[in-house]
């Protein structure tokens with residue numbers, strides 16, 4: 785069976801093409817940004833967000849090591865995504881909810897701002913475009929965010945969006961799971 789992160793990456797790989805615009809809403813150490821930068825190619829662009837300077841530094845370092853030039857890093861909350869995208873259409877976005885491993889565990893994604901960012905990105909998705917949410921919820925504040933985000937996604941109109949959930953239901957310690965939103969024709 786597919787692990788959670790490889791599965792989330794596969795959901796992106798299936799839809800992102802050369803020349804696309806893609807978003808890493810929580811860049812952290814930059815692994816998802818690097819994947820997206822490869823998928824959109826030199827003709828595409830990736831916008832990556834994080835509110836922690838350390839995350840932007842780590843991502844910037846990873847991109848430099850890999851000679852990446854198609855990524856714009858934003859030291860800003862993903863809820864401000866519209867400031868940077870204007871009316872650009874988006875093929876895909878990924879969110880890793882929770883805290884940055886190895887850093888301050890009290891700096892976490894929050895339900896209101898996560899949902900605000902999802903709303904802004906869903907309005908810019910091209911047909912067939914996807915928002916992939918990797919929901920970590922074992923930490924303090926994680927349950928509240930999980931419940932709010934899942935409720936929001938469950939209420940999306942099925943005429944416009946397909947929403948799926950992928951998870952291991954017999955693992956201990958509240959493992960992360962994936963929710964994916966796809967814009968319908």
Ligand code: SAM
Pocket residue numbers: 809810811812813814815816833834835836839860861862863880881882883884885891892893894897898920
């Ligand atoms: N995808 C990352 C990786 O591969 O390393 C891990 C991301 S980590 C689970 C969550 C990140 O979200 C943290 O780095 C945190 O600083 C960031 N974050 C929290 N609130 C945010 C917000 N409003 N906008 C953007 N990033 C935020």
